[in-house]
Amino acid sequence: MTKINLLYHKEITCPVCNNEFSSKKVRFSKLRLIKRDEDFLSYYEDINPLVYNIFVCPNCGYSATEDKYKELSQEDRKIILDKISAKWNKRSYGDIRDIEDGIESHKLALYIGELLKYKKIELGSLCLNIAWLYRMKKDKEEYRFLELTKELYEDAYYNESLIGTNMDQLRLSYLIGEINRRLGNKDKAVKWFNTVISNPDLQFNKALETMAREQWRLTRESL
């Protein structure tokens, strides 16, 4: 399977400037999973869909995940036009992307997410994606973005509702534990894994239970 066959075009209308452009997307059904890290980074043969996660309008620079390509409020449109489009060097991310393009487009989306005051859980997930892209190229910048993810996820855990997001309390506390483990904060990691293990809802998620217990054991042994 060549890379080309794994991709298809998606036509998108920009909610900021109404420009129509196309971006590549990955056919998930044709991907072959090689392995998955304990913080859920999935590795696939040939291509990683993460690289194509962010749509970038070549005309005005609006960059976001597909679910953010819907109507924006007038205030948000104005923020993008003033802070992004005014300085935007017209360029396209619509072709085949490498990891570096994936990182750049995620950083644009993260900056826009900060400007538009996304929820911390959303900003955290963008940071985690950036950390993963750096991990794929074995770049130490990964740890700077894991640190940011940890801070945003902890803030979200204590201060935000997760309703309507693709995250739940269990998965979030597990991820905070695992990210702390990767950052070398072992005591904190154990504490977060304990939060997961002592949650009665864990019985409904056997896969996460196995992972939480295994990562708890691994961290405890290394203390």
Ligand SMILES: [Zn+2]
């Ligand atoms: Zn646009």
